[in-house]
Amino acid sequence: xxxxxxxxxxxxxxxxxxxxxxxxxxxxxxxxxxxxxxxxxxxxxxxxxxxxxxxxxxxxxxxxxxxxxxxxxxxxxxxxxxxxxxxxxxxxxxxxxxxxxxxxxxxxxxxxxxxxxxxxxxxxxxxxxxxxxxxxxxxxxxxxxxxxxxxxxxxxxxxxxxxxxxxxxxxxxxxxxxxxxxxxxxxxxxxxxxxxxxxxxxxxxxxxxxxxxxxxxxxxxxxxxxxxxxxxxxxxxxxxxxxxxxxxxxxxxxxxxxxxxxxxxxxxxxxxxxxxxxxxxxxxxxxxxxxxxxxxxxxxxxxxxxxxxxxxxxxxxxxxxxxxxxxxxxxxxxxxxxxxxxxxxxxxxxxxxxxxxxxxxxxxxxxxxxxxxxxxxxxxxxxxx
Amino acid sequence: xxxxxxxxxxxxxxxxxxxxxxxxxxxxxxxxxxxxxxxxxxxxxxxxxxxxxxxxxxxxxxxxxxxxxxxxxxxxxxxxxxxxxxxxxxxxxxxxxxxxxxxxxxxxxxxxxxxxxxxxxxxxxxxxxxxxxxxxxxxxxxxxxxxxxxxxxxxxxxxxxxxxxxxxxxxxxxxxxxxxxxxxxxxxxxxxxxxxxxxxxxxxxxxxxxxxxxxxxxxxxxxxxxxxxxxxxxxxxxxxxxxxxxxxxxxxxxxxxxxxxxxxxxxxxxxxxxxxxxxxxxxxxxxxxxxxxxxxxxxxxxxxxxxxxxxxxxxxxxxxxxxxxxxxxxxxxxxxxxxxxxxxxxxxxxxxxxxxxxxxxxxxxxxxxxxxxxxxxxxxxxxxxxxxxxxxxxxxxxxxxxxxxxxxxxxxxxxxxxxxxxxxxxxxxxxxxxxxx
Numbered sequence: 001x002x003x004x005x006x007x008x009x010x011x012x013x014x015x016x017x018x019x020x021x022x023x024x025x026x027x028x029x030x031x032x033x034x035x036x037x038x039x040x041x042x043x044x045x046x047x048x049x050x051x052x053x054x055x056x057x058x059x060x061x062x063x064x065x066x067x068x069x070x071x072x073x074x075x076x077x078x079x080x081x082x083x084x085x086x087x088x089x090x091x092x093x094x095x096x097x098x099x100x101x102x103x104x105x106x107x108x109x110x111x112x113x114x115x116x117x118x119x120x121x122x123x124x125x126x127x128x129x130x131x132x133x134x135x136x137x138x139x140x141x142x143x144x145x146x147x148x149x150x151x152x153x154x155x156x157x158x159x160x161x162x163x164x165x166x167x168x169x170x171x172x173x174x175x176x177x178x179x180x181x182x183x184x185x186x187x188x189x190x191x192x193x194x195x196x197x198x199x200x201x202x203x204x205x206x207x208x209x210x211x212x213x214x215x216x217x218x219x220x221x222x223x224x225x226x227x228x229x230x231x232x233x234x235x236x237x238x239x240x241x242x243x244x245x246x247x248x249x250x251x252x253x254x255x256x257x258x259x260x261x262x263x264x265x266x267x268x269x270x271x272x273x274x275x276x277x278x279x280x281x282x283x284x285x286x287x288x289x290x291x292x293x294x295x296x297x298x299x300x301x302x303x304x305x306x307x308x309x310x311x312x313x314x315x316x317x318x319x320x321x322x323x324x325x326x327x328x329x330x331x332x333x334x335x336x337x338x339x340x341x342x343x344x345x346x347x348x349x350x351x352x353x354x355x356x357x358x359x360x361x362x363x364x365x366x367x368x369x370x371x372x373x374x375x376x377x378x379x380x381x382x383x384x385x
Numbered sequence: 386x387x388x389x390x391x392x393x394x395x396x397x398x399x400x401x402x403x404x405x406x407x408x409x410x411x412x413x414x415x416x417x418x419x420x421x422x423x424x425x426x427x428x429x430x431x432x433x434x435x436x437x438x439x440x441x442x443x444x445x446x447x448x449x450x451x452x453x454x455x456x457x458x459x460x461x462x463x464x465x466x467x468x469x470x471x472x473x474x475x476x477x478x479x480x481x482x483x484x485x486x487x488x489x490x491x492x493x494x495x496x497x498x499x500x501x502x503x504x505x506x507x508x509x510x511x512x513x514x515x516x517x518x519x520x521x522x523x524x525x526x527x528x529x530x531x532x533x534x535x536x537x538x539x540x541x542x543x544x545x546x547x548x549x550x551x552x553x554x555x556x557x558x559x560x561x562x563x564x565x566x567x568x569x570x571x572x573x574x575x576x577x578x579x580x581x582x583x584x585x586x587x588x589x590x591x592x593x594x595x596x597x598x599x600x601x602x603x604x605x606x607x608x609x610x611x612x613x614x615x616x617x618x619x620x621x622x623x624x625x626x627x628x629x630x631x632x633x634x635x636x637x638x639x640x641x642x643x644x645x646x647x648x649x650x651x652x653x654x655x656x657x658x659x660x661x662x663x664x665x666x667x668x669x670x671x672x673x674x675x676x677x678x679x680x681x682x683x684x685x686x687x688x689x690x691x692x693x694x695x696x697x698x699x700x701x702x703x704x705x706x707x708x709x710x711x712x713x714x715x716x717x718x719x720x721x722x723x724x725x726x727x728x729x730x731x732x733x734x735x736x737x738x739x740x741x742x743x744x745x746x747x748x749x750x751x752x753x754x755x756x757x758x759x760x761x762x763x764x765x766x767x768x769x770x771x772x773x774x775x776x777x778x779x780x781x782x783x784x785x786x787x788x789x790x791x792x793x794x795x796x797x798x799x800x801x802x803x804x805x806x807x808x809x810x811x812x813x814x815x816x817x818x819x820x821x822x
Binding site: 028031032034035038039041042045046049053057060061063064065128129130131132185186187188191242243244245246247248249250253254257258260261262264265268269272273275276277279280282283284286331334335338339340 | 400401404407408411412414415418419422426430433434436437438442542543596597598599679680681682683684685686687690691694695697698699701702705706709710712713714716717719720721723724768772775776777
């Protein structure tokens with residue numbers, strides 16, 4: 001019975017001591033809180049970024065162009081457009097940057113032979129962001145792009161017209177005049193081609209539904225791409241889905257390096273920051289030896305003193321952790337918006353984790369100096385050394 | 386007296402001063418490592434991005450690239466017609482000049498290519514295959530006396546090779562594409578024959594099997610000398626692929642690429658002396674007259690984008706980390722000074738002026754901070770090295786500019802951290818402080 005009342009009477013006292021200690025020592029409290037909040041800011045900010053950076057970088061790597069190609073399988077000379085639409089259903093929409101069909105035709109213009117490419121310009125801009133277009137991208141029917149080498153040889157450019165003629169597979173003649181709106185330069189074979197929209201090409205040749213090749217750009221790793229390619233091959237016998245190895249393998253190598261760079265930097269920064277937080281806490285606690293001595297002289301036992309300090313540390317840790325979490329989210333947002341131009345979606349479960357780690361580091365940092373302080377003779381400390 | 390007091394304080398309150406030294410040391414090591422990585426990360430990432438292959442293609446002025454990648458059953462055949470003229474080829478023995486340009490040091494690797502068609506099999510089974518002749522481990526002796534070794538393998542880092550790569554010492558040793566090898570039933574060490582354009586039989590030894598995921602899986606790669614003999618084009622090549630380290634494009638580079646004549650003298654110098662892809666292309670064209678050098682924008686432009694993003698990311702991380710560690714240090718210094726109110730009160734009671742007390746405390750704190758900072762700098766060098774080796778497999782060279790930056794940081798941070806606390810403490814009345822508030 002007596003023990004129970006003592007315990008009951010104890011609790012408010014503990015809280016009162018805590019509160020008064022927190023209020024009385026405002027400046028010191030501020031120092032400790034700032035230290036912890038800085039630690040928590042760095043912690044949450046960096047860990048959030050670490051979570052997001054591989055994904056963001058993977059999107060950046062899409063500037064290298066398509067990483068999955070669809071080609072006709074076996075004896076078939078072309079893909080069917082319907083088949084391509086079926087293949088599209090296998091691509092995860094969230095990760096799909098673009099899916100571009102290509103159809104190639106041999107055409108002539110003013111007696112000279114050219115390769116005309118029918119494609120979807122909106123998708124091509126997404127899958128091949130490295131196409132440099134001088135002039136404008138075609139927006140209306142009847143508008144075309146010519147490759148840089150074609151433009152150089154023939155003097156064609158924006159504002160000029162280019163007649164195309166040829167024969168379709170039924171040996172029927174066709175010819176049509178197109179308006180050149182831009183010159184495309186890639187440094188590759190595309191410089192030799194003439195690009196028109198797939199629907200223009202179908203209208204011109206009178207043949208619909210044929211696609212020779214399609215390229216997809218997905219922000220996905222090699223393993224996932226292989227899985228998707230396998231699923232498409234198994235379900236659609238007319239299509240072969242191939243990884244564009246130059247892009248996927250190189251991306252794998254470089255992305256792994258960049259990710260491990262960010263992880264390593266984060267680990268180093270976090271370790272050092274946490275030690276900083278600990279040293280700040282230690283300083284704050286160390287200077288309170290006199291207070292500890294006084295408490296002990298007044299009859300408090302070691303465990304009581306230690307418990308009080310740890311409870312104080314815990315409160316500080318939680319408060320600093322919460323403050324730091326808010327700042328950390330801003331930190332991560334600033335970096336993400338400046339570097340990648342996209343707001344990041346924070347992983348909310350990281351916030352309680354940050355608070356937990358801050359509280360833990362604070363308490364552990366208090367532990368060592370408190371243990372040393374409580375071992376001290378009260379009389380010695382109170383006398384001033 | 387002043388120094389005696391300073392050192393005395395240091396000796397007496399070792400553990401508290403140690404905390405300051407430790408924190409400053411940690412902050413400085415962080416700063417050194419991050420700044421070191423920041424200044425070097427561009428070069429490192431640039432090197433890594435070389436795995437995407439060549440970013441420049443050198444072709445004869447009259448020739449075109451068409452037909453070298455997409456070949457649709459003879460459809461584009463006539464686009465490369467007229468390829469028989471000698472001026473549509475590059476002389477092999479002048480290619481060393483690529484290593485003699487202003488930015489020669491940035492040319493990581495290059496290899497010439499000559500494609501020719503061989504007929505494999507007899508009668509109705511016969512089929513045409515593409516044979517690409519190239520360099521594997523060609524050693525070039527430059528007029529400057531330097532020797533450089535270059536070849537195709539580093540340009541095609543995404544190839545998976547089974548067996549050995551080709552070698553310029555094995556005239557008839559070849560690497561066969563995976564699909565073609567399966568079709569012809571070739572394994573490592575297999576010897577097979579094919580007819581060249583003139584109808585002569587040539588035998589080849591399969592040294593390696595490559596898997597590239599592209600058209601190369603259906604082709605053969607061998608020595609340039611073999612291709613020249615088979616095609617009857619001694620000493621010639623069709624194109625050269627060059628891999629060079631470049632600086633991301635900016636406005637100046639874009640204007641120069643559009644028309645080098647439009648630049649002023651000063652701009653032209655700046656452009657020529659910067660490793661932009663367009664200036665390297667221009668310099669190769671100067672070195673090899675009669676050629677056209679085309680940047681492969683798929684590689685070049687993406688390289689620039691990714692390098693800029695990575696650099697910006699590391700710069701931002703560095704700045705924010707520095708800010709945080711600066712705050713942490715000044716925070717601790719504040720705490721450290723505030724707890725010395727009694728000591729300061731005593732000094733003032735004994736007649737010390739505010740200036741003397743401030744100088745003493747500052748000298749003490751700075752001394753400790755610099756000691757910690759020096760140790761931290763050394764630790765930071767180690768950290769930067771560790772990051773470099775474990776991520777990129779090569780050392781991060783910490784630039785000397787980091788030293789003044791670190792010194793400045795210690796100085797500023799310690800001073801800024803000390804001053805507010807000092808000011809607050811000097812305002813206290815000695816009697817109050819000594820009485821214990």
